[in-house]
Amino acid sequence: MCQLLGMNCNTPTDIVFSFEGFRCRGGLTDEHADGWGIAFFEDNGCRLFLDYLPSISSPVADLVRSYPIKSKNVIAHIRKATQGQINLANTHPFQRELWGRYWIFAHNGNLTDLPALGQSRFQTVGNTDSEHAFCWILNQLSQQFSAMPNRAQLHAAMKQLAQQLALHGTCNFLLSDGDTLFAHCSTALHYIVRQAPFTVAHLSDMDMAVDFSTETTPNDRVAMIATQPLTDNETWTAMQAGELLMFVDGTTV
Amino acid sequence: MCQLLGMNCNTPTDIVFSFEGFRCRGGLTDEHADGWGIAFFEDNGCRLFLDYLPSISSPVADLVRSYPIKSKNVIAHIRKATQGQINLANTHPFQRELWGRYWIFAHNGNLTDLPALGQSRFQTVGNTDSEHAFCWILNQLSQQFSAMPNRAQLHAAMKQLAQQLALHGTCNFLLSDGDTLFAHCSTALHYIVRQAPFTVAHLSDMDMAVDFSTETTPNDRVAMIATQPLTDNETWTAMQAGELLMFVDGTTV
Numbered sequence: 001m002c003q004l005l006g007m008n009c010n011t012p013t014d015i016v017f018s019f020e021g022f023r024c025r026g027g028l029t030d031e032h033a034d035g036w037g038i039a040f041f042e043d044n045g046c047r048l049f050l051d052y053l054p055s056i057s058s059p060v061a062d063l064v065r066s067y068p069i070k071s072k073n074v075i076a077h078i079r080k081a082t083q084g085q086i087n088l089a090n091t092h093p094f095q096r097e098l099w100g101r102y103w104i105f106a107h108n109g110n111l112t113d114l115p116a117l118g119q120s121r122f123q124t125v126g127n128t129d130s131e132h133a134f135c136w137i138l139n140q141l142s143q144q145f146s147a148m149p150n151r152a153q154l155h156a157a158m159k160q161l162a163q164q165l166a167l168h169g170t171c172n173f174l175l176s177d178g179d180t181l182f183a184h185c186s187t188a189l190h191y192i193v194r195q196a197p198f199t200v201a202h203l204s205d206m207d208m209a210v211d212f213s214t215e216t217t218p219n220d221r222v223a224m225i226a227t228q229p230l231t232d233n234e235t236w237t238a239m240q241a242g243e244l245l246m247f248v249d250g251t252t253v
Numbered sequence: 254m255c256q257l258l259g260m261n262c263n264t265p266t267d268i269v270f271s272f273e274g275f276r277c278r279g280g281l282t283d284e285h286a287d288g289w290g291i292a293f294f295e296d297n298g299c300r301l302f303l304d305y306l307p308s309i310s311s312p313v314a315d316l317v318r319s320y321p322i323k324s325k326n327v328i329a330h331i332r333k334a335t336q337g338q339i340n341l342a343n344t345h346p347f348q349r350e351l352w353g354r355y356w357i358f359a360h361n362g363n364l365t366d367l368p369a370l371g372q373s374r375f376q377t378v379g380n381t382d383s384e385h386a387f388c389w390i391l392n393q394l395s396q397q398f399s400a401m402p403n404r405a406q407l408h409a410a411m412k413q414l415a416q417q418l419a420l421h422g423t424c425n426f427l428l429s430d431g432d433t434l435f436a437h438c439s440t441a442l443h444y445i446v447r448q449a450p451f452t453v454a455h456l457s458d459m460d461m462a463v464d465f466s467t468e469t470t471p472n473d474r475v476a477m478i479a480t481q482p483l484t485d486n487e488t489w490t491a492m493q494a495g496e497l498l499m500f501v502d503g504t505t506v
Contacts, residue, residue: 044378045341047303059320067312088298097349100376119399121374123353125297146372 002092002108003032004189005076006174006225008181008247012042012070013222017210019064019076021203021230026055026078029205035091036061038076039104040069041178046102050091072249073176077106082129089126093174094134096122098141099148101177105134108227109170109186129169137161137175151180151253155246158182162244174225181247183225185239191225192236193251204232221250255345255361256285257442258329259427259478261434261500265295265323266475270463272317272329274456274483279308279331282458288344289314291329292357293322294431299355303344326429330359335382342379346427347387349375351394352401354430358387361480362423362439382422390414390428404433404506408499411435415497427478434500436478438492444478445489446504457485474503 005022007015019038027033033054040047047069051060055078077092084090093106107130114132117123121142122135140161141154149157158175162184165171172189175182183189194201196219198212216222225247229236239245246253258275260268272291280286286307293300300322304313308331330345337343345359360383367385370376374395375388393414394407402410411428415437418424425442428435436442447454449472451465469475478500482489492498499506 042341045303045344047341048301050298050300059316063312063316088295088300091298095348097376097378100378102378123350125350125353125355 002080003030003078003227004106004108004172004174004225006181006183007071007074007222008176008250009072009220009222010249011220012072013220014068014070015074016065016068017201017208018224018230020208021205022076022078022226023055023061024205028056032078032080034079034081034086036076036078037091037093038064038074039093039095040071041073041102041176042069042071044101044178046095046104046178048093048095048104050088052086052088052091073178073181075104075106075174075176075181082110084126084128087126090128090131092130094131096134096138098138101148103138103175103177105137105173105175107133108172111165111169111171114168133165133171133173137165151246151248154180155253158246159244163242166242172227179248182244183239183247184244186241188227189225189239190227190229190236191223191239191245192234193221193223195221195250200233201231202233204230223247223250223252255333256283256331256480257359257361257425257427257478259434259436260324260327260475261429261503262325262473262475263502264473265325266473267321267323268327269318269321270454270461271477271483273461274458275329275331275479276308276314277458281309285331285333287332287334287339289329289331290344290346291317291327292346292348293324294326294429295322295324297354297431299348299357299431301346301348301357303341305339305341305344326431326434328357328359328427328429328434335363337379337381340379343381343384345383347384349387349391351391354401356391356428356430358390358426358428360386361425364418364422364424367421386418386424386426390418404499404501407433408506411499412497416495419495425480432501435497436492436500437497439494441480442478442492443480443482443489444476444492444498445487446474446476448474448503454484455486457483476500476503476505
């Protein structure tokens with residue numbers, strides 16, 4: 001199994017604090033050392049950093065720490081391989097383009113007997129169940145909608161697709177197009193919405209704290225989603241099995 | 254206009270030396286300071302680093318220098334914006350998936366009156382002529398071939414497509430799927446094939462040299478492609494206007 005981290009905000013925000021704790025789980029406080037990746041949306045553009053080294057010792061992770069990229073939608077993943085070798089093609093998050101937007105997907109779980117992709121539009125490059133599931137989702141969406149649907153239509157479609165995927169196994173995933181961020185829980189996914197009045201947060205994985213009141217404006221709102229809570233002095237909400245949440249502008253819709 | 258850098262090898266090779274000279278052109282020895290990017294294929298996987306900062310001062314470029322990623326196919330680009338704003342979505346190289354492979358494209362030039370993409374499969378995320386041209390190429394290829402063609406078929410198809418594109422303006426480009434690397438010249442593109450006996454190369458853009466004979470094996474072969482020669486003591490071949498070359502395993506085919 002793997003670990004997921006997502007962020008959805010109403011204003012571009014850096015993820016340095018949360019990533020600092022999260023990356024510890026890739027080889028230090030936890031065993032997910034089979035590569036990692038992080039995607040930052042910046043308006044319609046997207047930067048995807050991938051490495052097959054453990055996140056705790058990756059030079060690319062050092063860069064992410066020292067270069068505070070501000071983004072409204074971030075998805076990160078640290079991998080403990082269940083299906084597929086340890087290589088770059090199997091490293092999450094995965095990226096594709098649909099309807100003139102980039103889509104980013106990361107998955108924690110194990111899926112079996114997924115429907116074959118056949119000759120459909122989106123094909124896997126690597127050989128993980130996760131990338132297969134992502135391609136399947138995009139193939140379904142592209143068949144249902146010839147152009148970008150509105151958020152409500154997309155939410156309804158994603159609920160159905162997540163339900164179908166979950167029939168094939170454990171399916172915690174994060175998906176974003178830079179506008180909305182979808183989080184689906186099978187077994188473990190937690191979230192928190194931070195907004196004014198902001199307080200001090202302390203990481204679970206290392207002794208590090210940040211006073212968000214000094215780094216934010218009163219209008220900021222930031223939703224963090226993670227497999228396990230990243231802080232030990234805040235109240236995170238556990239998602240329910242089978243639940244799909246759509247985050248927009250830092251809160252659930 | 255922009256500057257292009259490509260590498261195609263028969264064995265995974267790092268591009269640190271060439272990139273060190275190339276990045277100088279993004280704000281130091283030349284004026285191409287509107288962002289930059291570099292893509293490394295590693296087997297079927299691909300890492301794409303993008304930044305809208307000038308390459309000479311970009312923290313991401315510092316990472317590329319200090320983390321010698323070994324790759325058989327690399328494409329890099331530093332941008333001087335002609336069409337489209339300076340932002341991440343307009344930063345080359347661009348990436349898409351076709352036939353279960355990643356494709357990477359970077360362009361130097363200016364194209365006008367390109368055929369509309371309509372409802373076709375590959376759509377632009379940003380608003381450059383370059384990404385438009387890339388999507389047009391992939392749409393054409395996906396219509397001509399339902400699965401990956403062989404190299405000869407791909408080469409023939411790319412020749413036709415490059416000719417058609419060149420009718421719309423200046424069209425120097427690099428394109429790779431991690432196996433072959435295509436280079437098309439309208440106005441400026443140079444290449445060199447380095448193989449045994451390897452010698453000392455000295456950069457044009459800074460006083461730095463490397464003795465490749467100490468860093469290679471006798472079987473290594475590396476083709477470098479660049480808008481302008483990167484070294485001042487080697488003989489680079491100028492490509493002809495309208496020429497399309499296909500590089501495989503470090504040499505032209």
